[in-house]
Amino acid sequence: MSLLAPVSAPSQDLPSLIDRATSMLLGAKTAAEVLEAREVAGLAYDVAKRAARLQRAKNAHDDLVAAAHRAQAHALEIEARAKRRLADEYDAAQARGEVARGSVRTDIVGDLNDVRPATAAELGLRRDEIHEARIIRDAEAADPGIVRRALDDRLERGEEPTRAALRKMVVDAAMRGLRPQRSASRRNPLHVPPTPEQAAWRHVTGTFRAFAEWASEGNLVLARKGMRQARDTPFHDLDAKAIAQGSAAFTTIKEWFDAR
Known part of the structure; x- marks a missing residue:
């Protein structure tokens, strides 16, 4: 210069x-x-x-x-x-x-x-x-x-x-x-957020659908073998308790459907 x-x-x-x-x-x-x-x-x-x-x-x-x-x-x-x-x-x-x-x-x-x-x-x-x-x-x-x-x-x-x-x-x-620029929103302008009740029910149905899609015969066989191998692990009792609680909740929800 x-x-x-x-x-x-x-x-x-x-x-x-x-x-x-x-x-x-x-x-x-x-x-x-x-x-x-x-x-x-x-x-x-x-x-x-x-x-x-x-x-x-x-x-x-x-x-x-x-x-x-x-x-x-x-x-x-x-x-x-x-x-x-x-x-x-x-x-x-x-x-x-x-x-x-x-x-x-x-x-x-x-x-x-x-x-x-x-x-x-x-x-x-x-x-x-x-x-x-x-x-x-x-x-x-x-x-x-x-x-x-x-x-x-x-x-x-x-x-x-x-x-x-x-x-x-x-x-x-x-x-x-x-200034940092905010990224453009991709939210649908016609979207209406769900109520707390609707959100709770969608969580239930989403969980059921995901589990049903995963629970093929082959995956269940693998899961049973894995359960036997995990019996001596430190958190096996906690896993068993969580499964029991989830099973009870699933039974309750199934009863809702049966009572319709």
Whole structure:
């Protein structure tokens, strides 16, 4: 990741600034070029913001103010795209060891040693700028298109699309992406949960059906042999007691059927 080259002051013509920022970002191949595109987009935003305020001060027609707001939103969208690219470029540079991480000391290597990774300040970046770039990237990952929708929402309501308003929207989206998502419910919307009585009876019938399906002649022969082998085991008496209790319960339920 190379140092940011100074951006020459472009023309103050708003459409030209926006076109230049767009083409610069599309053609950017390095982090420095992405940063330059971001700077031009930021300048376009500032020019559009001043134009909108000037139109309001002159009590200009709503169409003129709306046009300035649209240009402002366009500049913000380009700036946000540049910030997303910046976050990816910066994180990749850190992974390659070209940029120092926040927890790594860079003052323990001499200035003449080329292996010392560059710091954010040396690259012309502030920590808060990197943080914001990552938030925008994460917000778009969590909710694709959130930046454009947030800007369009402001425009549709006749409100000015500002950095502060956009930041709030993308922060909310990024936080939603960090929260664990509940899996979609597969519950049948027409399902009516059983009453306690119905649930109890289903348990009885389910137990009977499962045992009846298992109790083939072959399985019963195996079970009888297993019973004989288990007579000397520590829990044989408990097993015998449970079988006796289950048999009594089965007999009671059978009597219910016979009495119908």
